[in-house]
Amino acid sequence: METNQVSEHLQVIRTLMERSALYRRELAPVMLSTGTLGVAAAAIGLELHLESMGAFAGLWLCTAAVAVAGAFLIARRQAFKDHESFWSPPTRRVAHALLPPLLAGMCLGLTLAWVGLANPVILTFTWLLFYGCALHAAGFFIPRGMKLFGWVFVGLACTSLMFLAIVPLKVVVSAHWLMGFFFGVLHLACGAYLRLTARRNSAA
Amino acid sequence: MNPEPFLQLDRVIHEKGRLAIMSMLAASPELSFTELRDTLGMTDGNLTTHIRTLQEAGYVSVTKSYQNRRPLTTCSLTVRGRKSFSEYVNLLEQIVRQNRAT
Numbered sequence: 607m608e609t610n611q612v613s614e615h616l617q618v619i620r621t622l623m624e625r626s627a628l629y630r631r632e633l634a635p636v637m638l639s640t641g642t643l644g645v646a647a648a649a650i651g652l653e654l655h656l657e658s659m660g661a662f663a664g665l666w667l668c669t670a671a672v673a674v675a676g677a678f679l680i681a682r683r684q685a686f687k688d689h690e691s692f693w694s695p696p697t698r699r700v701a702h703a704l705l706p707p708l709l710a711g712m713c714l715g716l717t718l719a720w721v722g723l724a725n726p727v728i729l730t731f732t733w734l735l736f737y738g739c740a741l742h743a744a745g746f747f748i749p750r751g752m753k754l755f756g757w758v759f760v761g762l763a764c765t766s767l768m769f770l771a772i773v774p775l776k777v778v779v780s781a782h783w784l785m786g787f788f789f790g791v792l793h794l795a796c797g798a799y800l801r802l803t804a805r806r807n808s809a810a
Numbered sequence: 811m812n813p814e815p816f817l818q819l820d821r822v823i824h825e826k827g828r829l830a831i832m833s834m835l836a837a838s839p840e841l842s843f844t845e846l847r848d849t850l851g852m853t854d855g856n857l858t859t860h861i862r863t864l865q866e867a868g869y870v871s872v873t874k875s876y877q878n879r880r881p882l883t884t885c886s887l888t889v890r891g892r893k894s895f896s897e898y899v900n901l902l903e904q905i906v907r908q909n910r911a912t
Binding site: 612613615616618619622623624625626627630686688689690691692694695696 | 829830833834835836837838839840841842843844845848849850877880881882884899902903905906909
């Protein structure tokens with residue numbers, strides 16, 4: 607056995623160990639269901655004129671709860687279909703990575719709103735920021751560009767928050783439009799991308 | 811080149827398929843049979859044979875259970891398997907270091 611063969615052996619071991627720790631469930635259905643829910647919630651918010659802080663937060667927290675439950679159900683169904691355990695170590699890693707930023711974002715957003723330091727638009731970008739952090743953290747255990755998707759959210763949220771802080775601009779657009787775009791349309795786009803590229807990869 | 815470390819390599823682990831199984835199990839507390847099969851691109855028969863060899867060597871433990879009335883087979887490394895894998899990797903690293911030094 608040559609030295610370069612030994613090095614190749616070590617590289618194979620490293621690659622397989624990394625792959626073993628990754629979450630491999632199909633993400634496109636989760637993204638598409640979350641996106642659809644986001645668009646539907648935005649439509650409900652706009653239609654019913656849920657513009658007060660309480661109504662806005664209530665609607666979107668309920669939507670988030672339904673989206674999380676839906677994501678778990680989809681992942682569970684995929685696991686059973688593949689004869690695998692649902693609460694596998696990679697699933698646990700992803701859940702542990704997602705939980706702190708999501709919880710922090712929800713608590714901070716609601717606290718700011720409670721003490722009157724945030725309006726629905728600020729709340730939207732605060733949630734967006736922490737959601738991006740959550741996706742980025744989970745991206746360490748998920749292949750296929752989830753970290754980049756997290757960065758998109760973080761970048762958009764930071765830019766928007768700084769813009770709102772610097773420019774004394776009165777936002778006239780309803781925050782439901784923003785939520786619908788960020789949590790609805792962007793997820794639908796990401797889901798469509800994942801589905802199309804997955805098909806292309808499996809066809810190749 | 812000193813052939814001594816090569817001779818010390820564990821022959822059970824030092825086989826492409828079994829090394830791949832051990833590597834995956836070393837990074838995860840447990841993995842299902844299908845996860846291993848799909849990730850490694852092995853056939854059911856091939857994977858079963860390798861797992862049986864590793865089981866006989868005392869490196870891997872296999873648990874059979876039911877989830878939603880479907881059979882679920884999970885594999886994990888035993889303490890002995892983890893130790894042997896660690897020694898195997900250390901030996902490979904030692905070989906690389908030794909040859910870089912010369």
